[in-house]
Amino acid sequence: xxxxxxxxxxxxxxxxxxxxxxxxxxxxxxxxxxxxxxxxxxxxxxxxxxxxxxxxxxxxxxxxxxxxxxxxxxxxxxxxxxxxxxxxxxxxxxxxxxxxxxxxxxxxxxxxxxxxxxxxxxxxxxxxxxxxxxxxxxxxxxxxxxxxxxxxxxxxxxxxxxxxxxxxxxxxxxxxxxxxxxxxxxxxxxxxxxxxxxxxxxxxxxxxxxxxxxxxxxxxxxxxxxxxxxxxxxxxxxxxxxxxxxxxxxxxxxxxxxxxxxxxxxxxxxxxxxxxxxxxxxxxxxxxxxxxxxxxxxxxxxxxxxxxxxxxxxxxxxxxxxxxxxxxxxxxxxxxxxxxxxxxxxxxxxxxxxxxxxxxxxxxxxxxxxxxxxxxxxxxx
Amino acid sequence: xxxxxxxxxxxxxxxxxxxxxxxxxxxxxxxxxxxxxxxxxxxxxxxxxxxxxxxxxxxxxxxxxxxxxxxxxxxxxxxxxxxxxxxxxxxxxxxxxxxxxxxxxxxxxxxxxxxxxxxxxxxxxxxxxxxxxxxxxxxxxxxxxxxxxxxxxxxxxxxxxxxxxxxxxxxxxxxxxxxxxxxxxxxxxxxxxxxxxxxxxxxxxxxxxxxxxxxxxxxxxxxxxxxxxxxxxxxxxxxxxxxxxxxxxxxxxxxxxxxxxxxxxxxxxxxxxxxxxxxxxxxxxxxxxxxxxxxxxxxxxxxxxxxxxxxxxxxxxxxxxxxxxxxxxxxxxxxxxxxxxxxxxxxxxxxxxxxxxxxxxxxxxxxxxxxxxxxxxxxxx
Numbered sequence: 100x101x102x103x104x105x106x107x108x109x110x111x112x113x114x115x116x117x118x119x120x121x122x123x124x125x126x127x128x129x130x131x132x133x134x135x136x137x138x139x140x141x142x143x144x145x146x147x148x149x150x151x152x153x154x155x156x157x158x159x160x161x162x163x164x165x166x167x168x169x170x171x172x173x174x175x176x177x178x179x180x181x182x183x184x185x186x187x188x189x190x191x192x193x194x195x196x197x198x199x200x201x202x203x204x205x206x207x208x209x210x211x212x213x214x215x216x217x218x219x220x221x222x223x224x225x226x227x228x229x230x231x232x233x234x235x236x237x238x239x240x241x242x243x244x245x246x247x248x249x250x251x252x253x254x255x256x257x258x259x260x261x262x263x264x265x266x267x268x269x270x271x272x273x274x275x276x277x278x279x280x281x282x283x284x285x286x287x288x289x290x291x292x293x294x295x296x297x298x299x300x301x302x303x304x305x306x307x308x309x310x311x312x313x314x315x316x317x318x319x320x321x322x323x324x325x326x327x328x329x330x331x332x333x334x335x336x337x338x339x340x341x342x343x344x345x346x347x348x349x350x351x352x353x354x355x356x357x358x359x360x361x362x363x364x365x366x367x368x369x370x371x372x373x374x375x376x377x378x379x380x381x382x383x384x385x386x387x388x389x390x391x392x393x394x395x396x397x398x399x400x401x402x403x404x405x406x407x408x409x410x411x412x413x414x415x416x417x418x419x420x421x422x423x424x425x426x427x428x429x430x431x432x433x434x435x436x437x438x439x440x441x442x443x444x445x446x447x448x449x450x451x452x453x454x455x456x457x458x459x460x461x462x463x464x465x466x467x468x469x470x471x472x473x474x475x476x477x478x479x480x
Numbered sequence: 481x482x483x484x485x486x487x488x489x490x491x492x493x494x495x496x497x498x499x500x501x502x503x504x505x506x507x508x509x510x511x512x513x514x515x516x517x518x519x520x521x522x523x524x525x526x527x528x529x530x531x532x533x534x535x536x537x538x539x540x541x542x543x544x545x546x547x548x549x550x551x552x553x554x555x556x557x558x559x560x561x562x563x564x565x566x567x568x569x570x571x572x573x574x575x576x577x578x579x580x581x582x583x584x585x586x587x588x589x590x591x592x593x594x595x596x597x598x599x600x601x602x603x604x605x606x607x608x609x610x611x612x613x614x615x616x617x618x619x620x621x622x623x624x625x626x627x628x629x630x631x632x633x634x635x636x637x638x639x640x641x642x643x644x645x646x647x648x649x650x651x652x653x654x655x656x657x658x659x660x661x662x663x664x665x666x667x668x669x670x671x672x673x674x675x676x677x678x679x680x681x682x683x684x685x686x687x688x689x690x691x692x693x694x695x696x697x698x699x700x701x702x703x704x705x706x707x708x709x710x711x712x713x714x715x716x717x718x719x720x721x722x723x724x725x726x727x728x729x730x731x732x733x734x735x736x737x738x739x740x741x742x743x744x745x746x747x748x749x750x751x752x753x754x755x756x757x758x759x760x761x762x763x764x765x766x767x768x769x770x771x772x773x774x775x776x777x778x779x780x781x782x783x784x785x786x787x788x789x790x791x792x793x794x795x796x797x798x799x800x801x802x803x804x805x806x807x808x809x810x811x812x813x814x815x816x817x818x819x820x821x822x823x824x825x826x827x828x829x830x831x832x833x834x835x836x837x838x839x840x841x842x843x844x845x846x847x848x849x850x851x852x853x854x855x856x857x858x859x860x861x
Contacts, residue, residue, distance in 0.1 A: 201613035202583055203788030231612045232582035237789060260758075276809040276817045288755045290762075297758065299751040305744055323743040331812025356748050357737050360813070362704040363686055363744070367737050370680040370820040371752075373806075374669045377641075377678065381671075381798045382789040389805060407584030408618060408763040417762045424770060425754075428657040431712025432741070436657045439751040 126458040128478035132161055135173070135454065138464070138476045142176075145471035146183045147190035148212070156214045159245050164454040167446030170309030171246045173456055177463045178243070179212075180470070187394050188212055188242050194219045197239075197384070202231035205383055206238045213244030213396065221250045221263065221400045228259055228402035237378070238398040239385025243267075247287030248300030248443075254402040255289035255296055258411035262401040263287040266379040266388045270344065271304040272352045272359075274366040277329040279344070279352030282388035283307050284375035289440075290405075295419035298440035303372040304353035308344065311353075315341045324358040327351050333359055375399075453479050507839040509859035513542055516554070516835065519845070519857045523557075526852035527564045528571035529593070537595045544627050545835040548827030551690030552627045554837055558844045559624070560593075561851070568775050569593055569623050575600045578620075578765070583612035586764055587619045594625035594777065602631045602644065602781045609640055609783035618759065619779040620766025624648075628668035629681030629824075635783040636670035636677055639792035643782040644668040647760040647769045651725065652685040653733045653740075655747040658710040660725070660733030663769035664688050665756035670821075671786075676800035679821030684753040685734035689725065692734075696722045705739040708732055714740055756780075834860050 136157050143153030164172035182188040192211030198204060204223055208216035220236045227234025244250070247263040254261025267282030283302035290297050305325045314321055314337035324333045326340035328351040334340045343351030356368025378399040380387040385397040405414040422438045430436055456464075461478065468475040517538050524534030545553035563569040573592030579585060585604055589597035601617045608615025625631070628644040635642025648663030664683035671678050686706045695702055695718035705714045707721035709732040715721045724732030737749025759780040761768040766778040786795040803819045811817055837845075842859065849856040 198788060198790070200788040201611075201785075203613040203784070205789060230582075231614075232584040233612075233614050233616050235614050235784065235788070273806055273809060273817050275811050275813055275815040276806075277812040278809045280806060280809060286752075286755075288758075290758055297754060299755055301745070301748045301751060305738065323745075325744075327812075329812075356745060357686065358739075358744055363706075363739055364682070364704075364737060366820070367682045370682060371667075373678060373802075373820065374667075374680055376802065377669075377671055377799060381795060381802065382786075384790055384794075384798070387802060389802075403584070403616065404582075405763075407579060407581040407616070408586060409579070409765055413765075414762060417765070418758060421754075421757065421762065421768060421770075425654055425657075425661060428654060428659045428661060430656050431658045431708075431710075432656055434656040436654050439747075439754065 127455045128458065128461050129453045130456050130461075130476060131453050131479050132165070132450075133452075134477065135161055135456075138468070138473060139173070139176070141473040142180070142467055142471050143190075145473055146180070152212070152215050155218060156212060159214045159249055161454060162249060163246050164456070165447050165450040166443035167450070168246055168443065169455075169457070170307065170313070172454075173464070174460045175243070175245070176460070176467060180467050182242065182393075184470075192216075194238070194241075202227050202234050204234075204236045206236060208238055208241035210240055210242065210394065213242035213398075216241040217244040217250050217263075217398055217400070218253070220398065221253045221261070221402070224400040224402040225254055225257055225259060228254070228404045232407045233401065233403045235399070235401040237383035238400070239380075239383035240395045241398055242394065242396055244396070244398060246300060247285045248289065248298050250400055251287040251289035251300065252296075252298060255291065255298070258292075258405065260403040260405060260414070261287070261289045263398065264375045264378055265396060265398045266376055266386075266391065267396060268391050268393060269349065269388045270308060270353045271355050271369070271372050272327055274355065274361060274369045275331075277327055277331045277351060279349050280389050281355075281369070281372040281376055282391070283353065284372040284379070284388070286371070286375060291415045291418035291422070293419075294444060295415075295422045295438075296440055297418055297422060297438055298443065300439070302353075303356055303368050303375055305356050305358060305368065306353070308353065311337050311340050324354055327354055327359050331359065508836045509839065509842050510834045511837050511842075511857060512834050512860050513546065513831075514833075515858065516542055516837075519849070519854060520554070520557070522854040523561070523848055523852050524571075526854055527561070533593070533596050536599060537593060540595045540626050540630055542835060543630060545837070546828050546831040547824035548831070549627055549824065550836075550838070551688065551694070553835075554845070555841045556624070556626070557841070557848060561848050563623065563774075565851075573597075575619070575622075583608050583615050585615075585617045587617060589619055589622035591621055591623065591775065594623035594779075597622040598625040598631050598644075598779055598781070599634070601779065602634045602642070602783070605781040605783040606635055606638055606640060609635075609785045613788045614782065614784045616780070616782040618764035619781070620761075620764035621776045622779055623775065623777055625777070625779060627681060628666045629670065629679050631781055632668040632670035632681065633677075633679060636672065636679070639673075639786065641671045641784040641786060641795070642669070644779065645756045645759055646777060646779045647757055647767075647772065648777060649772050649774055650730065650769045651689060651734045652736050652750070652753050653708055655736065655742060655750045656712075658708055658712045658732060660730050661770050662736075662750070662753040662757055663772070664734065665753040665760070665769070667752070667756060672796045672799035672803070673792075674800075675825060676796075676803045676819075677821055678799055678803065678819055679824065681820070683734075684737055684749050684756060686737050686739060686749065687734070689734065692718050692721050705735055707734055708740050712740065
């Protein structure tokens with residue numbers, strides 16, 4: 100979910116460069132995080148949430164912006180507010196246990212807010228891990244939960260190892276197909292502590308749709324084999340790729356990690372997306388990505404107690420040692436060798452007390468403020 | 481681990497085509513599986529294994545050949561025999577429990593045969609899943625275990641959901657590095673029954689090294705971005721790519737799934753390889769791929785009891801429904817849309833009573849027969 104800067108070279112090719120995510124925000128404002136939290140909390144309270152739940156959702160969104168994952172942060176408020184106004188998300192819903200069987204459970208989210216359903220599900224997975232050594236909780240009938248990594252980090256914050264996945268609207272095409280049939284189906288995994296924590300969080304498609312949306316906004320082509328049309332041809336025009344997924348039925352989708360066809364093993368990304376679909380849609384008994392229209396999303400959360408493997412400190416020490424050895428490898432291209440989580444931590448250091456919000460999102464927040472009767476937000480910059 | 485046929489087009493480009501794996505076996509013989517099992521069992525008994533252990537190893541190798549995964553089948557006998565003769569594998573070693581804590585455990589393989597250590601570890605994971613709902617077993621100081629999918633299928637054969645991973649010699653380069661630092665680190669996952677079972681089994685590198693070895697043998701170039709030199713440049717010459725990993729220290733390696741650099745999200749494959757490294761080398765307290773020289777390999781096995789999620793039949797029914805819906809999607813290129821496991825099942829239908837063995841491997845088996853005093857194998861064709 101890193102933001103990508105795409106540069107057209109003089110020879111007509113493309114160069115991509117990972118940057119501080121502000122780089123693609125042509126016009127943005129910086130907003131104080133305390134003020135932003137109070138504002139978003141007030142909006143969610145106005146939409147029917149209890150104060151502590153509203154604050155939790157607000158802070159989970161700000162957490163994404165702080166970590167440079169703007170696509171899953173406050174930018175999503177327009178979508179959430181739309182779903183709340185149209186009854187697609189029920190602010191009063193509470194997840195209930197469908198099954199509770201030793202180390203495992205199934206929760207029904209009753210179309211509640213994905214962040215709250217997922218918080219409760221991950222807390223249950225953590226409690227089960229503490230009791231049994233490992234816990235796994237599948238969830239059905241939830242909603243968008245933000246970033247998967249947020250929930251994996253919840254487990255790591257308590258000294259455990261965390262896993263989180265979700266299905267979604269159909270976006271990823273199976274190998275040899277041009278029909279989106281699986282979600283972006285991310286896998287998140289977190290282990291360790293401090294600056295050496297590993298936080299892996301990635302869609303099993305080549306990129307998440309948000310990256311193509313960013314390219315469409317800034318009028319740049321897609322530099323890699325990220326999207327296909329429904330005839331299987333690779334689409335490098337970001338606007339056309341977005342049109343494909345906005346059409347009903349969709350006229351194209353995202354390639355699985357590894358790309359279109361078999362040359363660079365796209366069947367592996369397809370298979371991983373399918374594994375996530377089984378852990379989420381199948382195990383929960385909920386809706387498959389194939390049948391999804393923005394609602395009734397399924398998740399899966401797992402936690403492992405490192406006590407089984409020598410204790411939290413011993414595991415974290417070994418993770419830190421591995422991370423440092425990987426970072427110390429010589430670079431072949433001038434970009435540092437990193438471990439998953441490093442970029443997001445670097446962003447969080449920049450965004451400690453305020454976060455950048457793109458102007459379009461800031462304007463949307465003003466509309467939401469008027470609709471909900473909440474005092475408008477002030478930009479710091 | 482499918483075998484790939486690479487065709488140079490008249491325009492100088494390359495076309496790849498997945499085929500029955502016999503297609504790349506320019507010279508092969510077919511061998512009766514009962515006879516092959518008896519022969520391999522006798523060889524392993526001669527090398528110091530108990531009869532039932534010897535038969536288990538033999539059948540696990542034949543199982544790979546039967547499923548079309550020749551790279552991990554009888555072709556590996558020369559490597560195993562070399563390690564047995566040089567004391568790198570101890571035929572008398574038995575895995576012992578280092579830790580046994582609720583749903584989790586750590587085993588020490590004491591440099592035993594990877595297949596036997598892994599069989600015992602997966603049986604323990606299955607027993608723990610039956611007791612706790614889910615079980616996870618990390619293993620250190622083992623050896624090559626064959627295909628990861630074999631152990632994931634062990635769980636599925638008992639109506640559970642299976643996961644298996646292993647680390648290995650350093651092969652995969654982290655993003656922005658040209659230094660192999662992670663193994664091919666496969667993920668295997670199996671769920672369901674019969675012809676609709678999903679069996680995902682894939683290295684987190686773009687391809688396993690075996691595919692490049694096959695291209696070297698048949699003198700064909702690498703059609704995708706599978707390998708890099710130590711300066712980060714992509715290497716399409718299969719012989720040079722193999723030379724890179726034969727050198728000490730290695731002068732290049734495999735790209736992570738997603739390829740070199742960031743354009744097609746190679747950092748995702750790198751991250752997945754790192755997740756596997758943590759589940760195997762870190763959780764077991766064993767050797768990391770970074771430090772590995774063909775021995776002391778680490779694995780991780782997990783099993784989930786589907787009773788938690790509605791029962792084996794309900795889960796298998798939902799998996800079958802999903803598999804059938806995916807297979808029914810229109811193809812964009814004339815190749816059927818499949819689910820992971822379909823190709824291997826198709827191969828197994830062809831290889832029910834005999835399996836193809838390439839001539840070089842057949843000749844190596846004759847050498848091993850002489851060395852161990854076992855009567856030589858007969859070719860059926």
